[in-house]
Amino acid sequence: MDQLLLPGKETWIPCANHKQVAACIKHMNVRGAPAIGCVAAYGLALAAQEKKFSSTQALITYLNSAKATLAATRPTAVNLFWALERMKGFFSGDSVKEIQETLEREAINIFEEDLAANRRMGELGAELFPQNAVILTHCNTGSLATSGWGTALGVIRTAYEQGKVKKVLVDETRPYLQGARLTAWELKKDGIPYELITDNMAAHMMKTEKVDAAIVGSDRISAQGDVANKIGTYGVAVLCKYHNIPFYAAAPTSTIDLKMSEGRNIPIEERSVKEVTHIRGSAIAPAGTVARHPAFDVTPRELVTAIITEKGVARPPSAASIAALFQTHAPKQAALAAI
Amino acid sequence: MDQLLLPGKETWIPCANHKQVAACIKHMNVRGAPAIGCVAAYGLALAAQEKKFSSTQALITYLNSAKATLAATRPTAVNLFWALERMKGFFSGDSVKEIQETLEREAINIFEEDLAANRRMGELGAELFPQNAVILTHCNTGSLATSGWGTALGVIRTAYEQGKVKKVLVDETRPYLQGARLTAWELKKDGIPYELITDNMAAHMMKTEKVDAAIVGSDRISAQGDVANKIGTYGVAVLCKYHNIPFYAAAPTSTIDLKMSEGRNIPIEERSVKEVTHIRGSAIAPAGTVARHPAFDVTPRELVTAIITEKGVARPPSAASIAALFQTHAPKQAALAAI
Numbered sequence A, B: 001m002d003q004l005l006l007p008g009k010e011t012w013i014p015c016a017n018h019k020q021v022a023a024c025i026k027h028m029n030v031r032g033a034p035a036i037g038c039v040a041a042y043g044l045a046l047a048a049q050e051k052k053f054s055s056t057q058a059l060i061t062y063l064n065s066a067k068a069t070l071a072a073t074r075p076t077a078v079n080l081f082w083a084l085e086r087m088k089g090f091f092s093g094d095s096v097k098e099i100q101e102t103l104e105r106e107a108i109n110i111f112e113e114d115l116a117a118n119r120r121m122g123e124l125g126a127e128l129f130p131q132n133a134v135i136l137t138h139c140n141t142g143s144l145a146t147s148g149w150g151t152a153l154g155v156i157r158t159a160y161e162q163g164k165v166k167k168v169l170v171d172e173t174r175p176y177l178q179g180a181r182l183t184a185w186e187l188k189k190d191g192i193p194y195e196l197i198t199d200n201m202a203a204h205m206m207k208t209e210k211v212d213a214a215i216v217g218s219d220r221i222s223a224q225g226d227v228a229n230k231i232g233t234y235g236v237a238v239l240c241k242y243h244n245i246p247f248y249a250a251a252p253t254s255t256i257d258l259k260m261s262e263g264r265n266i267p268i269e270e271r272s273v274k275e276v277t278h279i280r281g282s283a284i285a286p287a288g289t290v291a292r293h294p295a296f297d298v299t300p301r302e303l304v305t306a307i308i309t310e311k312g313v314a315r316p317p318s319a320a321s322i323a324a325l326f327q328t329h330a331p332k333q334a335a336l337a338a339i
Helices: A018-026 A033-047 A056-071 A078-088 A096-126 A152-161 A178-190 A199-208 A233-243 A319-325 A330-338 B018-026 B033-047 B056-071 B078-088 B096-126 B152-161 B178-190 B199-208 B233-243 B319-325 B330-338
Strands: A133-137 A165-171 A194-197 A213-216 A220-222 A227-230 A247-250 A296-299 A306-309 A312-314 B133-137 B165-171 B194-197 B213-216 B220-222 B227-230 B247-250 B296-299 B306-309 B312-314
Touching: A018 A033, A018 A056, A033 A056, A033 A078, A033 A096, A056 A078, A056 A096, A078 A096, A096 A152, A096 A247, A096 A306, A096 A312, A133 A152, A133 A199, A152 A165, A152 A178, A152 A213, A152 A247, A165 A178, A165 A199, A178 A194, A194 A199, A199 A233, A199 B199, A199 B233, A199 B296, A213 A227, A213 A233, A227 A233, A233 A247, A233 A296, A233 B199, A233 B233, A296 B199, A306 A319, A312 A319, B018 B033, B018 B056, B033 B056, B033 B078, B033 B096, B056 B078, B056 B096, B078 B096, B096 B152, B096 B247, B096 B306, B096 B312, B133 B152, B133 B199, B152 B165, B152 B178, B152 B213, B152 B247, B165 B178, B165 B199, B178 B194, B194 B199, B199 B233, B213 B227, B213 B233, B227 B233, B233 B247, B233 B296, B306 B319, B312 B319
Parallel strands: A133 A165, A133 A213, A165 A194, A213 A247, A247 A306, B133 B165, B133 B213, B165 B194, B213 B247, B247 B306
Antiparallel strands: A220 A227, A227 A296, A306 A312, B220 B227, B227 B296, B306 B312
16 A cells, blocks of 8 residues: 555555565655565565566576665665565575465565564553553554554554553654554554644653553664664653653564664664655745755663563563573464464 | 745735734734734734724723733733733823824834844853854744844854854754744855754754754743743753753743743643644645644753843743842843944
């Protein structure tokens, strides 16, 4: 679904080849770290089938080229690279047909595992919320950002099903307005009570009204538990610290980059400043305005109360608590069995 | 000048009577606490001349009604009420003509005193900045928000004249985008280097780049030094505290409400939520979205490094340091003499 047109229009973009998939990722028709991973995997499955190949070697050469194209779309979300590497593990086989079928099956696996992970995160995260909770969230982390259900918004959904959520405060999330356009759209569809606020109202709400927790997704989590996420997340975390409000991140373990120890080394995508100086094509600043557009920021682990994954909760986040998530697969298997 | 059309169009709205003036204040064609005070004073001077009066009593009755109309426009900025009360002190005289002339002269006095106060604040405030300073500001506090020059932006202007300002980080200031539309427009006209950011980028900038100070204006300051200002200001102050960056407010003493001890009692205007769900008439959220729109917030004095007024600097803000500003008129006289 073309997320750039939401909430005004619900339009699907059919993709006949991996280059169209790459363009959709680059231009943010699809966004959200787990969704990007799933879509990139399907992009490779599509690449394997989008033309005739005379040999397995010809196919593998083409796949490696397609993988490079898909990898060059967006730099911050690690799920993209994780999914592409996982797919690359199946760039071999006895026939073109076998490789094509294997890649299609693996893309489906990635999609289904993400969905199961979302459900499991929902269960683990909902336990952390009090009854009658007012929850603040930033950006969009729901069905649109994942294979379905959502990460942070998945936790909110599960908690709402359990009767624990009074209302959700939705940061509009400038400049792309993912909160106003996408999260509000998802919550409205689900009938979950919400209030839309501009990002700069969050502090006032925390001071003057009851806010029980903030929960966000992530585009990449370092091995020590630093959380890269949509620009504005770090500010929310500082405000939570000052107001003594728990700050949670929810993300599948595919978002954790064990090769990156410190969050400050995560590459931050700088997007076009026109996305700041213009809203829906209309200029909001004088012509020639110099603007900035870091699309993400990094919240250091000391501001994160806990990281919720499908394999368990790292609380507080640390190299040890993150490593422990990877030492047992039991919760993940349990989650898959529950589907 | 119609500030709602900036920066796209520079259009002036002629006002032939006080009701048109009141409408311009209410609909934010003119905004900024000191500017509202000046414009309201001219509104009363206009009311005295906008029709024929058979007696001084008929004029005074009409003036009291006009004063009530102008007072009912916006609740938070105290400069409005301060200017109206000051004008009311001249609702008497031996003839209709005398009252008309006195009110016109007093409106001009208020305007000229505000301009002198801005210049004096500029001098006092610029002393607080280091060399080569990167200064973050929120909302618009420049010529458009005052009689001219500006409060917080006036301090930045004076510091720039002194060669102390490297660049200004301009919060776009949702939902009305006063930063993107107005502050960027003023800085561009003056040739002062600036970078426009979305409000939620401020924390990231404070963490990853050099930010030497934040400075804002105010709509009302309590007797103890709590600062009501445009929504988002309180969040900036919390972020400054966390990053150990000085946070200044600049406002004329007409902004200080000595009758209001605690900032939490300052009335916060709730404006139409359509100003949040729509940008320039275009919906950014699903139809029926519940949104919030507190137009101001209150920054408690413990987060304010200093308050800069035309009568001196209250550092740190407290009942005592605020009261001291009113105990001597020397700096103000000096400022007036310097014009």
